[in-house]
Amino acid sequence: MTMNNQGRPSQAGHAEILDLPTISGxxxxxxxxxxxxxxxxxxxxxxDLPNVQLSESRLGGQRRRGPIGLPGLSEPExxxxxxxxxxxxxxxxxxxxxLGSCTMKHNPRLNEKMARLPGFGDLHPLAPQSTTQGALExxxxxxxxxxxxxxxxxxxMSPKAGAHGELCGLLAIRAAIEARGEKRNRILxxxxxxxxxxxxxxxxxxxxxEVKGTAxxxxxxxxxxxxxxxxxxxxxxxxxxxCGLFERDIRHMADATHKAGAYFYCDxxxxxxxxxxxxxxxxxxxxxxxxxHKTFSTPHGGGxxxxxxxxxxxxxxxxxxxxxxxxxxxGFRLIEDRAQITDGARPFGRMCAFHGQMGMxxxxxxxxxxxxxxxxxxxxxDAVLSANYILHSLKDVMSAPFGDGPCMHEALFxxxxxxxxxxxxxxxxxxxxxxxxxxxxxxxxxxxxxxMLIEPxxxxxxxxxxxxxxxxxxxxxxxxxxxxxxxxxxxxLAPRRRLDxxxxxxxxVLRWKKKELPQAAE
Amino acid sequence: MLAKIGVGSVxxxxxxxxxxxxxxxxxxxxxxxxxxxxVDRKLTRMAxxxxxxxxxxxxxxxxxxxxxxxxxxxxxxxxxxxxxxxTPYQPEIPQGTLQYMFEFQxxxxxxxxxxxxNASLYDGSTATTEAVLMAQRITKRPKAILSGGLxxxxxxxxxxxxxxxxxxxxxxxxxxxxxxxxxxxDDKTACIVVQSPxxxxxxxxxxxxxxxxxxxxxxxxxxxxxVVSLGLLEAPGxxxxxxxxxxxxxxxxxxxxxxxxxxxxxxxxxYLRQMPGRLCGExxxxxxxxxxxxxxxxxxxxxxxxxxxxxxxxxxGLCCLAFTIHLSLLGExxxxxxxxxNHAKASSLADKLAAVKGVRLVTPAFFxxxxxxxxxPAADVVDMLAKRGIIAGVPASRLxxxxxxxxxxxxxxxxxTTTDEDADALAxxxxxxx
Numbered sequence: 001m002t003m004n005n006q007g008r009p010s011q012a013g014h015a016e017i018l019d020l021p022t023i024s025g026x027x028x029x030x031x032x033x034x035x036x037x038x039x040x041x042x043x044x045x046x047x048d049l050p051n052v053q054l055s056e057s058r059l060g061g062q063r064r065r066g067p068i069g070l071p072g073l074s075e076p077e078x079x080x081x082x083x084x085x086x087x088x089x090x091x092x093x094x095x096x097x098x099l100g101s102c103t104m105k106h107n108p109r110l111n112e113k114m115a116r117l118p119g120f121g122d123l124h125p126l127a128p129q130s131t132t133q134g135a136l137e138x139x140x141x142x143x144x145x146x147x148x149x150x151x152x153x154x155x156x157m158s159p160k161a162g163a164h165g166e167l168c169g170l171l172a173i174r175a176a177i178e179a180r181g182e183k184r185n186r187i188l189x190x191x192x193x194x195x196x197x198x199x200x201x202x203x204x205x206x207x208x209x210e211v212k213g214t215a216x217x218x219x220x221x222x223x224x225x226x227x228x229x230x231x232x233x234x235x236x237x238x239x240x241x242x243c244g245l246f247e248r249d250i251r252h253m254a255d256a257t258h259k260a261g262a263y264f265y266c267d268x269x270x271x272x273x274x275x276x277x278x279x280x281x282x283x284x285x286x287x288x289x290x291x292x293h294k295t296f297s298t299p300h301g302g303g304x305x306x307x308x309x310x311x312x313x314x315x316x317x318x319x320x321x322x323x324x325x326x327x328x329x330x331g332f333r334l335i336e337d338r339a340q341i342t343d344g345a346r347p348f349g350r351m352c353a354f355h356g357q358m359g360m361x362x363x364x365x366x367x368x369x370x371x372x373x374x375x376x377x378x379x380x381x382d383a384v385l386s387a388n389y390i391l392h393s394l395k396d397v398m399s400a401p402f403g404d405g406p407c408m409h410e411a412l413f414x415x416x417x418x419x420x421x422x423x424x425x426x427x428x429x430x431x432x433x434x435x436x437x438x439x440x441x442x443x444x445x446x447x448x449x450x451x452m453l454i455e456p457x458x459x460x461x462x463x464x465x466x467x468x469x470x471x472x473x474x475x476x477x478x479x480x481x482x483x484x485x486x487x488x489x490x491x492x493l494a495p496r497r498r499l500d501x502x503x504x505x506x507x508x509v510l511r512w513k514k515k516e517l518p519q520a521a522e
Numbered sequence: 523m524l525a526k527i528g529v530g531s532v533x534x535x536x537x538x539x540x541x542x543x544x545x546x547x548x549x550x551x552x553x554x555x556x557x558x559x560x561v562d563r564k565l566t567r568m569a570x571x572x573x574x575x576x577x578x579x580x581x582x583x584x585x586x587x588x589x590x591x592x593x594x595x596x597x598x599x600x601x602x603x604x605x606x607x608x609t610p611y612q613p614e615i616p617q618g619t620l621q622y623m624f625e626f627q628x629x630x631x632x633x634x635x636x637x638x639x640n641a642s643l644y645d646g647s648t649a650t651t652e653a654v655l656m657a658q659r660i661t662k663r664p665k666a667i668l669s670g671g672l673x674x675x676x677x678x679x680x681x682x683x684x685x686x687x688x689x690x691x692x693x694x695x696x697x698x699x700x701x702x703x704x705x706x707x708d709d710k711t712a713c714i715v716v717q718s719p720x721x722x723x724x725x726x727x728x729x730x731x732x733x734x735x736x737x738x739x740x741x742x743x744x745x746x747x748x749v750v751s752l753g754l755l756e757a758p759g760x761x762x763x764x765x766x767x768x769x770x771x772x773x774x775x776x777x778x779x780x781x782x783x784x785x786x787x788x789x790x791x792x793y794l795r796q797m798p799g800r801l802c803g804e805x806x807x808x809x810x811x812x813x814x815x816x817x818x819x820x821x822x823x824x825x826x827x828x829x830x831x832x833x834x835x836x837x838x839g840l841c842c843l844a845f846t847i848h849l850s851l852l853g854e855x856x857x858x859x860x861x862x863x864n865h866a867k868a869s870s871l872a873d874k875l876a877a878v879k880g881v882r883l884v885t886p887a888f889f890x891x892x893x894x895x896x897x898x899p900a901a902d903v904v905d906m907l908a909k910r911g912i913i914a915g916v917p918a919s920r921l922x923x924x925x926x927x928x929x930x931x932x933x934x935x936x937x938x939t940t941t942d943e944d945a946d947a948l949a950x951x952x953x954x955x956x
Contacts, residue, residue, distance in 0.1 A: 032811075033621070035621070035624070035625055035628075036625050036850050037625070037628065040850075040853060042854070043855060044853060044855070045851075045852070045853050045855040045856045045859075046592070046594075046850065046851035046852070046853065046856065047592055047851050047852055047856045047860075049856060049859040049860055049863060049938070050859070050863070051859055051862075052859065052862045052863050052866050053862075054862055054865060054866060056869075057754075057865060057869070058865075058869055058872075058886070058887050058888060059725055059754065059755060059865070059887060059889070060724075060725040060727070060886070060887025061727070061887075062718075062725050062726075062727060062755050062756050062887070063754060063755065063756070064752075064753075064754060064755055064756050064757065065756065065760075066760075067854060068632050068633060068752070068753075068757070068854055068857070069632045069854070070629065070632060070633075070849065070852070070853050070854040070857060071850075071853055071854070072853035072854060072855055072856075073850055073851070073853060075592075075594055075851060078594065078847065078850045078851050079594055079597075079598065081850070082598045082601075082622070082843075082847055082850075083598070083601070085617075085618035085621050085622055086598075086601045086602075086603035086604050086618050087603060087618065088603075088615075088616070088617035088618040088621070089603035089604065089607045089615065089616045089617070089618040089619055090603075090607060090612075090615040090616060091602045091603045091604075091605070091606040091607045092602075092606040092607070093602030093603075093605075093606045094602065094603065097608065099608055102608055104606075104608060107605065107606050110558050110561060110562060112600065112605075113562070114561075114562070114565045114566075114569075115778075116596075117565065117566060117569035118569070118574035118576060118577065119568070119569025119570055119571070119572040119574050120569050120572070120778070120779060121776045121777070121778055122574040122575045122576050122577075122588070122776055122777055123572050123573075123574060123575065123777055123778070123779040124575050124580070124582040124586055124588065124777045124779070124913070125586055125777070125779050125780030125781075126582055126584060126586070126916045126920055126921075127572075127573065127575070127582055127913055128904050128905060128908040128913065130905065130908055130909075131572060131573035131908055131913065132572050132573075132779065133571050133572070134567075134568040134569055134570065134571030134572040135568075135572050135779050137568055137571065138565070138568050144552075145552060148550050148551060148552055149550065149552070151545075160644040160645065160648065160781065160782070161644060161834075161835065161836045162835065162836075163823070163833045163834060163835040163836070164644065164648070166833065167683070167833060171682065171683075194824075194835075195822075195823040195824040195825070195826075195827045195830070195835075196823050196824075196833050196835045198823075198827040198828035199823035199826070199827055199828055199830040199832070199833035200823075200833040201828065202828040202829070202830075202833075203683075203832065203833040204686060205686040205687065208827075208828045245538065246536075246538040246539050248538045248540070250540070251540055251542075251543070274536075274539070276547070276550065277536065277539075277544060277545070278536075278539055278543050278544060278545070279543070279545055279549070282542075282543045282545070283540075283543055299605045299606055299840070300606065300607065300608045300609070300839070301599075301604070301605060301607075301839040301840030301841075301843075302604055302607045302608070302609070302610065302616065302619040302839040302840065302843065303608070303609035303610065303619070303641075303800065303836055303837050303839035304609075304642075304644075304782075304836040304837050304838045304839040304840065304841070304842075305644070305781070305782030305784075305836075305838045305839065305840060305841055306836055307781075307782075321682070322678070336920070336923070337923040337924060338924075339923050339924040340923060348682065349678060349679075349681060349682025349683075349685075350675060350678040350679050350682050351648075351679065351682065352644065352645055352647045352648050352675070352679055352781075353585055353645060353646065353647035353673060353675035353676055353679065353769075353780070354585075354586070354675065354779075354780025354781060355779065355780045355781070356780065356781055357781040357782045358778050358779035358780055358781055359776075359778040359779075359781065359782050360781075360782060362565065365565070366561055366565060368552075369553070369556055369560075369561045369564065369565070370555065370556060370557075370558065370561050371555055372552070372553050372554035372555035372556060373547055373550040373552040373553070373554060374547060374554050374555055375554075375555040377547060381532045381535075384532070384535050384536070385523055385524075385527075385532055385535065386523075388527045388529075388535055389523045389526055389527060391527075392526050392527045392528065393526060404528075405535075406527070406529070406534070406535040406536075406537065406538070408535075429612070430612075430614070433612070433614055433615055438608075438612065438615065439612055444824075462523060489808060491614050491615075494614040494615050495614065495615065495617050496613065496614045496617055496807040496811060496813040497614065497807040497808035497809050497811075498614065498807060498808050499613045499614065499805050499806070499807045499808075499813045499814075499815045500805045500806055500807070500808075501613075501805065501815050501817065503805050503806070504803040504804065504805035504815050504817040505803070505817050505818055505819075505820070508794065508801075508803050508817055508818060509803055509804040509805075510624075510627055510638050510639075510794075510801055510802070510803050510804075510817075511624070511627050511628040511631050511638065511639070512624070512625075512628045
């Protein structure tokens, strides 16, 4: 063994030690971490608050009688715990995150800084409006960006997520139909739609009628026209669609929908492919939600919070929900009640308390101002370029169900290239984890078998895409060559192996419980 | 890259887009790209046009509260691994997210005194709406009766969405008093919805309401908009509520001009499969190690599509994490102390204000928020005090503009952030304008 002059070994040790179980159960930087309830104990506290004794209280006899059961931890314990948990997560900041339909693009940190300015982050929603003019101005400016980019006359800002935006759009459609004195209860939803579309339509009290797709991954216009009728309230279409393709007949679809007296709802989840280049308003759309957490890069945060403003056509604009924002000689003002309306607006109701996801509005506007109209367009083009580069770099070893494309911002593959290999889409995706990548979206859309939907976004460099492509190509070639070793039981190198989801659902354990002490004999 | 694709330009990739729909950049009347410094400067100026809650004596509540959030919370939620990860659908590599969701569910169940809780909804108002829909599903009855003390924005949200599936009735608004909501329950009633402390700050006794509801086959939905109150008040679960919906903003989350916030949702185990929203469950991996997964997703839209219990596709991830971290820092001792301080501050403020001529305390039992009746319209008083640099509270007319009976009522909140000087300043200013 080579030693340095202090007698310290200067060469790497033996590889076999990798397989030796450790004494602690941790492995180097990979720590196992118990629950806070298993770390904490009574009497400890991570904050410094004085102990005020209440000599008299005005609690109406409703004072708590027993303990809550929360554990006590010190600040260093809490910080170490959550830092350790964080290290078990994959993140965009740590690697390419190719989840199709989810748009995992870079989240610029300026946006985080702006959202934390006290004038936005420490502002009460019902503070006197004379003291919140800057916040209302910000909302107004974001509204201008959204209506201008989409070519639509109005926007409802309060929906808190994409699915909430869908609901808002459908409720506006329902109100518009009722205002015409009509009753229409059917909504046409293509089979490739996100699950939220039929769920929202049902939630809003409509009956769902599914429209089949064509062999080239688009809506079947003949079937659609056949289904349009006097009981159809709306069609809900995602464009670009969930196969990553632009619906070429969209203008025709809009005309047919309008001719039948129905409205055209567009799921704007994929607006990031066309922003700055195509205005949905020019395509005949009546309502479209915009996921600020996708197109405009507000962070996904492990599953929220999002924001889903809905742009509305002139036909639907009068029915936008409360609150409404107006600007007059006295500045900006929120209309929060029907009693305050003077211009004939007929809001269908209210989507939530207060005025929407302000924290997300600040981040989205910060992104828009930074990018500008030119940068927004460039981002769309780069996202589409990256997806097509992936499609064309992998189509010879994986299987692209809709040919050479072009696709829009995401590239769809099916599992026919795995036929006969014994490797499934799930195995293939899980093997990517061992290679240091988050899997792509799997088994969605439902219209192709064993779907793998890859959305690289504009954030990745060509070098990053090439490394990713190389890994996927090698995996595909190994699978086809019958080398199953990387796929069986993958992942092996993640913080956890495959988890038993069936057991979790069969006997749900949804919270920690104190181990019960053995009962004393009576 | 274009060569690999086999096209000459990016434009060729957009060939499926009808050419008539492609517009030039000049079609967008918007600015071009700007540097970080310029954007920072512009937005900082915009923010400076607002009066932050920390910049003035400040007394607004009604569903959003100014609390001190320990510095550790914001530091931790900004870690890349939390901030820039997606919904944990591939459980092997977001165990961090899944484990805090499991901790959150446990904390919420403990705090509300319920058996199970989900991994959060958008906010308190949407959680309340989901609770009403769930009660309609469980009882197969159409009617929900909303207490007059339910935050009016919550009531309007419930009417808008749950009204599609049934009938929403609203009990009369009786500031400072409990309406007789039990008398309104009939055999069509799915649930009564009662907020405590209510929007005027009044603490309600839920136990007799639960008994009255159950006697007629209806459910009690308890709503809490100030969760810090649960550090001092009896949990709704111990008063036999069937579903509890809360706004969790007070713990871990800033005011943010109304959002994003975090909705807490808890219920009895027997109603678990009717519960909306994401759920995290404990399981084991292939090597036998404990781990966590999203579970019972057969209730959810991505599996069940139109048959789902709700169209919800997201929780309030990062806000839920902030809540979990702050509550972990507080623990039993910290939350109890925090709640006591809040009550003591509000109690002292109430005494100071009640001593001012033209001010009468309307709410007899309260936690950290109460209502006072002024000798002139509260909205005018709030505007006058805003000009003097005091954010005096929320005039009830802001929430109920069509109800002339509440125009003199001012809803005032005090928290651990309220100083004695703040309280004195408010009392003095009120004495001057009334």
